[in-house]
Amino acid sequence: MLSQDSTAQIDKELAKYPADQRRAAVMSALRIVQAEQGWLSKEAIADVANYLGIPEIAALEVATFYNMYELEPVGKYKLTVCTNISCLLRDSQEIVEHLESCLGVHCGETTADGKFTLREGECMGACGGAPLLHINNTDMHEFLTPEKIDALLAGLK
Amino acid sequence: MANEVCFRTLDLPNPASLETYRSIGGYETLKRIVTEKVPATEIINQVKISGLRGRGGAGFPTGLKWSFMPRYYDGEKYLVCNSDEGEPGTFKDRDIIRYNPHQVIEGMAIAAYTMGVRTGYNYIHGEIWAEYQIFERALEEARAAGFLGENLFGTNFSFNLFAHHGYGAYICGEETALIESIEGKKGQPRFKPPFPASYGVFGKPTNVNNTESYASIPYIMQHGGQAFQDLGVPNSGGTKIFSVSGHVEKPGNFEIGMGTPFPDLLALAGGVWKGRKLKAVIPGGSSTAVVPADMMMQCTMDYDSISKVGKSSLGAGSVIVMDESTDMVKALSRLSYFYYEESCGQCTPCREGTGWLWRVVRRIAEGKGRPEDLELLTDVSNNISGRTICALGDAAATPVISFIKHFRPEFEYYIEHGRSMLAA
Numbered sequence: 279m280l281s282q283d284s285t286a287q288i289d290k291e292l293a294k295y296p297a298d299q300r301r302a303a304v305m306s307a308l309r310i311v312q313a314e315q316g317w318l319s320k321e322a323i324a325d326v327a328n329y330l331g332i333p334e335i336a337a338l339e340v341a342t343f344y345n346m347y348e349l350e351p352v353g354k355y356k357l358t359v360c361t362n363i364s365c366l367l368r369d370s371q372e373i374v375e376h377l378e379s380c381l382g383v384h385c386g387e388t389t390a391d392g393k394f395t396l397r398e399g400e401c402m403g404a405c406g407g408a409p410l411l412h413i414n415n416t417d418m419h420e421f422l423t424p425e426k427i428d429a430l431l432a433g434l435k
Numbered sequence: 436m437a438n439e440v441c442f443r444t445l446d447l448p449n450p451a452s453l454e455t456y457r458s459i460g461g462y463e464t465l466k467r468i469v470t471e472k473v474p475a476t477e478i479i480n481q482v483k484i485s486g487l488r489g490r491g492g493a494g495f496p497t498g499l500k501w502s503f504m505p506r507y508y509d510g511e512k513y514l515v516c517n518s519d520e521g522e523p524g525t526f527k528d529r530d531i532i533r534y535n536p537h538q539v540i541e542g543m544a545i546a547a548y549t550m551g552v553r554t555g556y557n558y559i560h561g562e563i564w565a566e567y568q569i570f571e572r573a574l575e576e577a578r579a580a581g582f583l584g585e586n587l588f589g590t591n592f593s594f595n596l597f598a599h600h601g602y603g604a605y606i607c608g609e610e611t612a613l614i615e616s617i618e619g620k621k622g623q624p625r626f627k628p629p630f631p632a633s634y635g636v637f638g639k640p641t642n643v644n645n646t647e648s649y650a651s652i653p654y655i656m657q658h659g660g661q662a663f664q665d666l667g668v669p670n671s672g673g674t675k676i677f678s679v680s681g682h683v684e685k686p687g688n689f690e691i692g693m694g695t696p697f698p699d700l701l702a703l704a705g706g707v708w709k710g711r712k713l714k715a716v717i718p719g720g721s722s723t724a725v726v727p728a729d730m731m732m733q734c735t736m737d738y739d740s741i742s743k744v745g746k747s748s749l750g751a752g753s754v755i756v757m758d759e760s761t762d763m764v765k766a767l768s769r770l771s772y773f774y775y776e777e778s779c780g781q782c783t784p785c786r787e788g789t790g791w792l793w794r795v796v797r798r799i800a801e802g803k804g805r806p807e808d809l810e811l812l813t814d815v816s817n818n819i820s821g822r823t824i825c826a827l828g829d830a831a832a833t834p835v836i837s838f839i840k841h842f843r844p845e846f847e848y849y850i851e852h853g854r855s856m857l858a859a
Contacts, residue, residue, distance in 0.1 A: 294556075294597035296511075299637055301619035305602055336619070343621040343779075345603030346561050362523045363721055364680035364755055366769050400605065400773060401721075402562035403520040403529050405680035405753075406687045416564040 280325050284310050288329065300330045304340050308347055309415075317348040345400065346415050353388045353395035355434050358412040361398050364405035373409045374398065376424040380431055393434075437703075439666065440674045441650040442690045444535045451569055453576040456537035462582050464657045465541050469548055470588050475506065478549045482652070484660030486672020491517055491608070491645030492720060492751040494738055503632040504550040504642050513636040514547050514555035514596075515643040518570075519613055521560055521605040523721035523773060524753035527676040528646035530688050532559070532566040535650065536573035540596060542649035544582065545656055547594040550642055554595050557646075558613050561601035570598050605777040609825045610643040612779065623781045624825035645751075647676055667693030671737035675752050679704040682711065682758035693737040700736055700754065711758040715841070719750020721770050722830030724837035725763075747837070762857055763842040764849050767834060768793070768800040774831030785828035788819040792835055799846060802853030809839055809846055 280288070288307045295302040307326045312318050318341050327337035341347045348356070357377065361370045378384055381394050388395040404410055407420025419430060443459055444450035456462070468478065483498030504512065516539060520528040531539060543555050559567045574596060577583045585593045599617050601607050607616045611625035614636050635641020651673060655663045664672035671693035677700055680686045684705025691700065697716075707713050713728040718736075724747040726734070734745045741749045757766065771793040780786045792815055795808050816832035823829070839846055848856035 294599070296637065299618070302599075302617060304619040305616070306600055309600065309602060332619075339621050340619065343604065344561070344601070347602060361769065362773055363717075363766060363769055364524055364686075366766065367681040367755070367757060367761065399562075400603075400776060401521050401523040401525075403526050403560045404563065405524050405526050405755075406678060407526075408680060408686070412562060415561070418563070418565065 280311065280329055281314060284314055285329065288326075292330075301332045301336060304330055304332065304337055305344070308337065308341055312347060316354075317351050351388075354393050356395045356397060356414050358397040358399035358415075359385075360400070360402050360404075360408070360410055360412075362401040362405075364401075365408040365410065368408040370409040372424065373411070373422050373427065376427050380427065438690045440654045440663075440690060441531050441535060441538060441647055441676060442688075443538070443654075450534040451536055451573065453537055453573070453580060456535070456541075460657065461537055461653070462541055462577075462580075464653050465544050465548075465582065466588055468545060468656060469590055469592050472590075475549045475551070478545065478656065481655055481660035485651075485655045485663040486660075486667065486670070487648060487651055487655065487663065488671070488738065489645055490647035490651070490675070490751065492522070492722075492748075494749065497644060497648050500632075500644070501546065501550060501642060503630070504552075505633070505640050506551060508551075508640055511554065511637070511639050512550065512552045513639055513641040514543055514550065514552045515610075515613065515617070515631075515636060515641055516543055516555065516557040516646055516649055517608065517610060517613055517643055518557055518559045518646045519601050519608045520646075520751075521562075521608055522751060522753060523770070524680055524717060524755040525678055525720050525751045526680070527678045527688050527752065529560070529563050529566050531646050531650050531676070532563075532570050536570050537577065538650045538653055539570075539646055540573060540577050540583065542652035543596060544587075544594050545652050546642065546644070546649060547596075548592055552642070553593050554597075556597050556599045556617055556636070558599045558601060558607070558617060561603045564600075567598060567600050574598060604779075605773075606779045606825070606827060609827065612825065613643065614641065621779070623779045624827075626824055668735070668737050670739055671749075675736065675749075677736060677752040677754050679754045679756065681756040682708050682761070683756050684708045691736070694740075695736045697731055697734045697736055701756070704754075704756070707756065707758050709758070711760065713756065714759045714761050715757045715763070717747075717753075717755040717757075717834075718745060719748045720753035721755070721773065722826075722833055723748040723750045724833050725841060727841050760857065762800075762855050763838055763845050764796070764800045764855065767838045768796045770834045771796045771831065774827065778827060778831070782823040782828065784819045784822040785831065788815050788828065789831045791815050792819075792831060796835070799849050802849065804846075804850035804853075806850060808850060809843070812839060 291303040291306040327334040488494040607622040612622035616622040631641040726745040775789040775793040819828040
């Protein structure tokens, strides 16, 4: 079941599109539900599809196509480090290695306490601030150094 | 002079606010056009005179594109802004939205008036959530102030504009994939023709332009097309925002006249970092050909020079600077992985070819390259180029071909010795 808060937010998105084009809101609907539940279970995807009145497969194919949807549970904080060319040139590898050693996991893994998931990401369109990372798809942190990572991790409770 | 067009508000307090935008005459141009009923043909003519070419990378003349929209079509039409900026090295639209969102809105409203459109969408890159929220706030302000909505300025012109948030797919920067994505589908490009001007969002005539293109329109219509053209050089009118990243002291965005010598732009970005020498530059985003330092230093930053002198493309003005310590094989390996990861999977040459390119470049970078690999990479690249629905296939092939062309000895050394010649 979608929460009332989620459906209220989805309704705001639906108002952006013609009344007969409810499918257009599926990307934001999935984002809204993921933000609330942490990830997208098969049930959550089906709930979104039912709410929009579209086939489940139409919502599932969107959830599987776009990189920022999570189809399995992730940690409380998902850290996505960009390692693309502009970040690579400014030592994103050092940032990845520092995070891996601080958290004791490799990219793609979640810490045993379920607090952190570490990811390598693709270009976030903020290359001027390289190297950088993203927390839970929303908070961008730029001009990273190992010291900044230490301070950042200490602040994530 | 810098920051004259899209970054006009950059140095003012609270640059993204409506109040700040109004303080520099914001929305006055829209108001004049709508209330004085300036003919669409006159607006399109000014945009043509301005020399504005699509700032998303393709460089197609904006005025000409607008003239493709059916003027007397009875049904719904759409206007789309492409802020899905995910080409490695590109980060200008983010700053336009962050510091001057109202100029994008005014530019889109003028475009909507010109093409007889009532509804628009700004498709914003998934990874820049803060900017998405800034744009949503700007939309609220513009609606409340009567610059968006029904019967604007008491006329029969109405324009409603909404933000659509992407969620992580480079391919959606391709305009027909972006249209599919707005419709709530996987971002897989459509065959062209039909072009969006006849079959776009929800199957209706649609005009798609880049953020920087729309944001240039208020300036062009305020000062005249010629004034904008004069900021640049022939065939590359106006200013351009260059996003400089990589091995420079001060990475960032620089809005300067087209035709500025590359060494001047490099100096604006503080020069090559750590006192090192320049090795190469990717001048227009990761899909454009890499240019060795000596060629790049001869270039001016405009379409013709980058193409003729640099044998590359200006693209979106995304300048990736690489110093003498750069391992070109490793750099290419990362780029090739990107295209493999982002191929939408629709066309076989791209879906299979990008993975093949990446695996071969990676094995060279891992010291396991084979003597025949460089020919193989060239062959696979040539069999992707021109054989796919959209340009992503070509975009994957271009770095491979240009890196090998200009830095072949580095690749050969890796294959022969199993390690980088830089370490030798």
